[in-house]
Structures are given as C-alpha cells and as structure tokens.
Amino acid sequence: MKVSVIGSGNVGATAVQRLAELDIADVVMLDIVEGLPQGKALDIAQAAPIMGFNVDITGSNDYADICDSDIVVITAGIARKPGMDRNDLLATNISITLDVCDNIMRHSPEAIIMTVTNPLDVITYASIKHTQFDRGRVFGMSGLLDSGRFASLIAKEINCSVRDINAMVLGGHGDSMVPLPEYTTVSGIPLPELMEKETIDRIIRRTVNAGAEIVGHLKTGSAFYAPSAAIVSMTEAILKDTKKIVPASVYLNGEYGLKDICLGVPVKFGKRGAEEIIELKLTEEQMIALHNSAESVRMGISRI
Ligand SMILES: NC(=O)C1=CN([C@@H]2O[C@H](COP(=O)(O)OP(=O)(O)OC[C@H]3O[C@@H](n4cnc5c(N)ncnc54)[C@H](O)[C@@H]3O)[C@@H](O)[C@H]2O)C=CC1
C-alpha cells in the first residue's frame, strides 16, 4: 500500500507522522519547497526504530515519486490567519489544487484523492470537475473533524469518556455547518435527552467556531493535530476496507435534494473510496439548514 501526501506543512507532515505510526502503508510526502519534505521524511523515518513502525517514508519535490499511490491526500496551499475566513484562501488555493490535480492525473491516475485544502467543499468540487474522476474517488475531509470537535466538547461538558460519543456534523466546512444533536449519541442516548437545548446550542456555537478559535490562539496558522487525525482515520478505513461511516464532503447528485455540489454528508468508506452516501431522515429545520449551507458553498463555487 502507498499513500502520498501533497503539502508537507503542519497538516501534511502531521498526517504523515500519524500514518507512519499506523504502520499500514509506505508514505511519500511532497512539497514545492525544496528540502522541506526530505528533511521531515528523514526525521519521521528515524523515529521508526524507536516507535516500532516499519514503513518507507520518502520526502520529495518530484511528482514522479507519487506513482502508483492508492491514496493521494492534498494538503498543499495556504492556511488562514486571524481575521480571515476560509473563503479568503480560495483564489490562491484553487490554482495550487488544480496544479496538484494535473500532477496526480499524470503520475498516479488510479489513485483515490482526499482533499483537505480550504475552502474544503469548493476545492473538492473543483478537484472532481478538473480530474473528471468518478465521484467515489474524490472527496474532502471535513465532517469527521467537525464531529470530533463536537464530541470532544460534549465529553467535557458532561464529564464522560469521548469513546462513548458518536457525533454527527453535516454541511459545508464553514460557518454554515450543520451539527445534528438528534443523531449525536452518548452510549446510544441521543444528546437532547441528556442536555438542555441552551447547553447544546452553546456547544454547537463553539463547534462551528472551533477552527477560528484555534487560529486565534496560534496566530500564524490553523489547526493540524485533529485535522491530521481525521485524515488518517479516513485513510485507514479505505486501506483496510472497513466500511466506516463518517461525514465527508462528496459530490451530490440528487441526494438530500441537492445536485452538482460538494457538501458534508455521511459516507461509507472502503477500498473503492467513498462507496456509499447515507441519506438520513432530516427534520424540515435540519433540511433547511443543510440547503442554506449548500447555498454558501455555491457562492464559493461561483467564484471559480
Ligand atoms: N479540511 C479541513 O478540515 C482542514 C483544512 N485545512 C487546510 O489545509 C491546508 C494546509 O494547512 P497547513 O498544513 O496548516 O498549512 P501550511 O502552510 O503549514 O502547509 C502548507 C504546505 O503546502 C505547501 N505548498 C504550497 N503550494 C504548493 C504546491 N503548489 N505544491 C505542493 N506544495 C505546496 C507549502 O509549501 C506548505 O509546506 C490549508 O488550506 C488549510 O486551510 C487545515 C485544517 C483542517
């Protein structure tokens, strides 16, 4: 098995470290900056004897090295700084992404593509249109991260183990995301049975703002530990064909009443990538929120 990660910055390099420690695939890390992926790859490889993993880690500036990848993860691009919206990254990141897609088509045309670069849903849409790959082979990491944040905040609030929580956040990876308390459970108990609406609303507001909250602390960039964890969880589901269901940004073709857009919905992941979209029964209010989120993604799409 082989996974290539494009972009060796905070998200890319941390994802490579986590992937290496998982010990299930050789990893190529690539960046436009000379020396950066080579140095980080060497550093990670030299942790292998200490941590006990045994996969090859290659750092490169040459796309020939990504040949025959099972999965290519795109993290190349700029990250936001305080005061910026994810959409402010679009102009720069779209041209980077399309260049990366051209190189994937040339050097690893059979690969599954996981996009991470922001604004996530617009970048995923552009990647699908540009590559013309089957929609199961191009999808974005977003909802698993947002659900992880929701779950972490719930666990803190009720003082329980994060392991007992299954959270569900749909919609675009931005301010319009749609956390679903009714589909979020603690040991099988739906959240609204455990918490007052005001408490849930407060946690939802913090979940929606979680990326910006971290940008506000870091000042120089955005989150990467939880994002890389989500990348690796989805990668593992594909490589091991586990059929894990998590929310992710996929191309919708009528599901949830939406067409020709990428948006976060529950997806089953296996060896063919995004193998199946799960259609949840939503209340009218939830459906309106999802469609409003789609509208804000469409505004980004109209700019490409
Ligand atoms: N989908 C999600 O949930 C998340 C998305 N992100 C996004 O991921 C992206 C990366 O974030 P970070 O790693 O923190 O940024 P970073 O600035 O630490 O790393 C980005 C890397 O991309 C490289 N790069 C730029 N242009 C390139 C090109 N043409 N080819 C190859 N490499 C290129 C840069 O040299 C840099 O090393 C950002 O757009 C950020 O907004 C970050 C966290 C979560």
Ligand SMILES: O=C([O-])CC(=O)C(=O)O
């Ligand atoms: O906030 C950002 O810009 C990075 C990101 O998408 C996240 O951490 O959710």
